[in-house]
Amino acid sequence: MSTPFSRAEYAQRLSQVKTRMDKxxxxxxxxxxxxxxxxLTGYDGWSFYVPQCVLVxxxxxxxxxxxxxxxxxxxxxxxxxxxxxxxxxxxxxxxxPVGHPYDELAELIRARGWGxxxxxxxxxxxxxxxxxxxxxTKGLPEARFSNNGDLVNWARLVKSEAELTFMREAGRICTHxxxxxxxxxxxxxxxxxxxxxxxxxxxxxxxxIGGDYAAICPLMPVGEGTSTPHLTWTxxxxxxxxxxxxxxAGVRRRYHAPLTRTMHLGKAxxxxxxxxxxxxxxxxAGLAKARPGNTAAEVEAAWQAVLRKHGLKKESRVGYPVGxxxxxxxxxxxxxxxxxxxxxxxxxxxxxxxxxxxxxxFGVAISESFVVTDKGGERLTDVAxxxxxxx
Numbered sequence: 001m002s003t004p005f006s007r008a009e010y011a012q013r014l015s016q017v018k019t020r021m022d023k024x025x026x027x028x029x030x031x032x033x034x035x036x037x038x039x040l041t042g043y044d045g046w047s048f049y050v051p052q053c054v055l056v057x058x059x060x061x062x063x064x065x066x067x068x069x070x071x072x073x074x075x076x077x078x079x080x081x082x083x084x085x086x087x088x089x090x091x092x093x094x095x096x097p098v099g100h101p102y103d104e105l106a107e108l109i110r111a112r113g114w115g116x117x118x119x120x121x122x123x124x125x126x127x128x129x130x131x132x133x134x135x136x137t138k139g140l141p142e143a144r145f146s147n148n149g150d151l152v153n154w155a156r157l158v159k160s161e162a163e164l165t166f167m168r169e170a171g172r173i174c175t176h177x178x179x180x181x182x183x184x185x186x187x188x189x190x191x192x193x194x195x196x197x198x199x200x201x202x203x204x205x206x207x208x209i210g211g212d213y214a215a216i217c218p219l220m221p222v223g224e225g226t227s228t229p230h231l232t233w234t235x236x237x238x239x240x241x242x243x244x245x246x247x248x249a250g251v252r253r254r255y256h257a258p259l260t261r262t263m264h265l266g267k268a269x270x271x272x273x274x275x276x277x278x279x280x281x282x283x284x285a286g287l288a289k290a291r292p293g294n295t296a297a298e299v300e301a302a303w304q305a306v307l308r309k310h311g312l313k314k315e316s317r318v319g320y321p322v323g324x325x326x327x328x329x330x331x332x333x334x335x336x337x338x339x340x341x342x343x344x345x346x347x348x349x350x351x352x353x354x355x356x357x358x359x360x361x362f363g364v365a366i367s368e369s370f371v372v373t374d375k376g377g378e379r380l381t382d383v384a385x386x387x388x389x390x391x
Contacts, residue, residue: 001077003042004253005162008372010080013040013155018058020151027117028057028109029148033125034326036152038254038325041065041081045074048127048326050094051101057114060085066105068094075126102132106139115140119160120148126328153334157321158348164371166255167323167350171369171380173211174250174257177201181218181248185390187240187265191220191233198248205252212251215330216258219247226262226363229356241266243362249330250381256322256330257380258352260367263388273363275312275357276387280390282306283355283368283385284338285317285378290351290370303337319353322369345372353377 003010003227017040021029034048040063041054052067062085065075069088076086087108089101109115119140124130124147137145159167172205180201184194189235198218220230226245238244249258264272285302300318301390307313319337322330330352335343337353349372356365366385370377 003078004166005042005160005269008043009160009162010040011148014056014063016155017056019150020155021056021058021120024120024151025118026058026120026148026150026151028055028114029120029151030055030105030136031122031125032128032174033122033153033230034123034127035254035324035332036125036156037065039324040152041079042079044254045071047071047074051089051103051105051127051129051132055109057112057117064108066352068101072351090247100131100135102135103139106136109140109143109176114143116142117145118146120151122150123147124150124333131342144173150333153332156323156332157334158346159323159350159371160348163255163323164348164350166252167257167369167371167380168211169252170250170255171382172206172250173202173209173252174248174259174369175381175383176206177211177248177250178246178259178261179380181246182261182263182383182388182390185238185244185263185265188237190235190237190353191222192237194233194246195220195233202248202250208348212254214249214255215325215327216247216249217343219245221245221363224267224361225360227361229358229363229365239265243272243364245356245365247362247365247367254324254326256325257369258322258330258354258367259369259381260354260356260365260379261388262364262366263390265390268387270388272362272364273387274310278307278310278312278366278367279309279355279357279366280385283353283366286353286355287370287379290345290372290377291374292345292372293346294345296335296337296343296345297339299345299351299353299366300337300339300341303353305355314357318355319351321353323351328387347372350380351377
């Protein structure tokens with residue numbers, strides 16, 4: 001197996017991370033976010049449900065993968081790391097009532113002479129548990145620990161040209177999957193059949209480019225359920241008349257291009273149609289503002305100005321960065337398109353402008369994934385940008 005990127009690109013990423021570490025005052029960082037592990041080394045395996053991590057030390061030429069013995073072969077298959085930097089922990093420590101894999105991680109750090117290091121950990125990573133932290137700090141009493149502030153996540157914000165290739169391929173896959181789902185939707189069709197069509201299309205990909213599994217399952221609220229965004233599907237049939245909202249992603253080599261569309265079975269009430277038009281107009285305003293030099297807050301402000309014009313508002317953020325991701329989320333946990341976020345946009349950043357408006361009885365979302373360019377936000381997908389009416 002080969003890594004998805006060149007050795008030169010991984011070296012550039014590592015150099016950038018070490019520069020950020022030096023600025024933040026860290027000798028060593030421990031990355032348990034599987035997306036950060038993959039971005040730094042190429043590691044790719046469904047092993048994130050057990051403790052694992054990648055270590056970056058200022059004086060180490062390459063990162064160190066640390067994980068379950070059963071998964072060490074996966075690290076040899078999917079990363080560029082030398083064998084000495086692929087370090088398994090004992091299988092007996094899996095879900096052990098007393099011992100923990102990070103007891104052996106502490107031993108590894110001490111053995112490398114880093115027992116007194118300034119160590120940054122990912123306090124907000126989904127899989128960095130309280131027990132991981134407790135065993136690590138107990139095993140390294142002379143080290144100085146602090147939150148690394150999602151240091152690697154921020155390094156991932158601007159995508160390389162190679163990454164953008166995967167993002168655009170993910171967008172093509174998402175377009176195919178969304179259009180396949182829309183074609184399957186008819187009154188009386190069980191919801192799970194629509195979802196099955198999505199999974200098939202996501203995996204089959206397009207033009208000989210295969211798809212990958214998504215970090216979030218398809219979200220498909222129906223009827224009044226569209227007034228909230230994160231419901232999944234049931235075995236109930238689609239109604240003869242009513243709303244269906246669908247949020248999915250196309251995924252290519254773990255790179256995600258999410259998309260939301262709203263459909264109406266039968267003739268749509270004018271109120272719903274008017275909200276949909278306002279949403280699309282607002283997204284267009286946000287995309288026009290998504291240029292290098294503008295801020296994340298300015299993109300959100302352009303969107304909100306359109307909503308206010310139409311007597312609408314959205315309290316939650318309107319978007320977030322996307323790219324390399326693993327369950328349970330495809331967001332990168334860095335900048336947000338919301339008031340007060342002064343992150344300056346740069347060419348190559350990728351965002352999902354999640355333009356949902358959820359009202360008391362219904363909701364409408366017609367979102368876009370895009371790349372920041374000199375010409376504004378470049379849409380990654382090509383699906384009808386309107387309330388889609390299904391007769």
